[in-house]
Amino acid sequence: MTGRRIAIAIDSLAGGGAEKVMLTLASTLVELGHEPHLLVLQQDCHHEIPPGLQVHFCFGGDERNIDGFWRTRGSVQKLQQWITGLEERFGKFELFLSNLDKTNLLMTRTGVAPLYCVVHNSIEEELQRQRKLGPFAYLSMLRAKKSLNGQHLITVSKGIANEIAEVGRVQPASVQTIYNPFELEKIQHQASQTADALPKGDYIIHVGRFARQKRHDVLFAALKQMRNPLPLVLLCNNKKKAIKSARKFGVEDRVIIPGFQTNPYPWIKGARLLALSSDYEGLPTVLIESLAVGTPVVSTDCRHGPKEILTGALRRFLVPRRDPAALAMAMDEALTHYPDCDDAEILTQVGAAAVAGKYLKLLTA
Structure with a gap:
């Protein structure tokens, strides 16, 4: 299969x-010879x-609220x-992948x-957060x-697919899970570079933006309770708020x-341990x-994702949400002894070429 023309639609390329x-x-x-x-x-x-990727922008920078009720x-x-x-210039698109709400x-x-609409996060958790606004x-x-009703959906984790089926808020035409693609060799190469x-x-x-979803408060409370006094590096976007929160917990x-680090991988590789304290992912x-x-x-162990990543011997390093004591205990244990990361089953399922192959199979569905 070569030379397939695929359109990937998304709100912006602002980060995230x-x-x-x-x-x-x-x-x-x-890289596989196709034309996205x-x-x-x-x-x-x-x-x-x-390089080699064609990017097109639809709406001008001064056009706002394009998804507003009266402007839709x-x-x-x-x-x-x-x-x-675009199709008159480049030829018909054989597949459309749509991303994000707008x-x-x-x-x-x-x-x-x-x-196909790609669902990147928990629908119910996002709605619950939005209700508070x-x-x-x-x-x-x-x-x-x-708008996802009657559509073909791709979820990035099985947990999201299960939630859609169990809750029934959205009635799609079909749902399947395709994990996100990772350029594992590139990540490992970037991790070997020097960092100031x-x-x-x-x-x-x-690693993560300073937002309620990420529960830095739980992380700081756990840090306070750990036996091991190691420092915590935060790669986040709001230093002032993060410091204020850390001060509240005495850490x-x-x-x-x-x-901000354009290449965070040397920082991750150099760490003894990475901690995730989120309510949902x-x-x-x-x-x-x-x-x-x-x-x-x-x-x-938030509802979507982590339990699909930390499987087998790694499962014991999943802890309940909003439980600083359990998080502290697991971090102390992980610093003492931890299974070989190379044996993580998820790494065999997320290679970029293999994931791209699953998307290409949609062309023959």
Whole structure:
């Protein structure tokens, strides 16, 4: 199978897990001799674009609220015309992959086919979080989620697929799970590069934006209760809030925040342990990346993802959510003895070429 033309639609390239996942998939498809096109709704790009990848932007930087209730019809029409124009230039797309709420809402109304919507996170957890922001925010997200009714869905973890089936809020035409793609050799190569300002001694690391979902409060409380006094490196986006929270738990002097790192892998490889304290995830990328570079991981057993990554001998390093004492105990144990990360079963299932192959099979579904 060569030279298939695939459209990958997404809100923007402003950063974040879904954007990184789709860029990896697209880059891998290029390497395999195919012709992926990134169809980006809005002109916001912070990621480096891999060579050979064609990227197109639909809406101008001054066009806001394109998925608003009163603007949806016009936005869908513009999107339809834009896709038609691209197909006149490059040829028909043989497969459309849609990502994130805004894009799903619009793409599912364009009538393009075959279309698959990729679900990157828990629908129910996202709605629950949005409800706290008020009825307008909640109903806006609910409208986007409901656009998945009757659609073919790809979930990035089996946990998300199970939730969709159990809750029944969304009634899709089909659901299947395809894990996110990882360029394992590239990650290992990047991890071997030198990095400025790495701590000279041993340390624990946490990678993730400073957001309630990530539960830094639980992580700091666990750090306080650990027997081992190692410092904690935070690769996060809001140093001021992180320090304020660490101070509240009396661990400010043990927290190191070096700022944004374009290559976080030397930091992860250099750590004795990576900790994840989240309330929920989709398929937590950082756990797989950590195992790929040989760094042990401890994670909360949130509903989606971690239990599919930490299997077999690694399962005992899953701890209940919102339980600092259990997290502290598991981190202390992991620092003492931990199974060989190379034996992690998940690493045999997420290689970028193998994952790209599963997406290519959608062409013959």
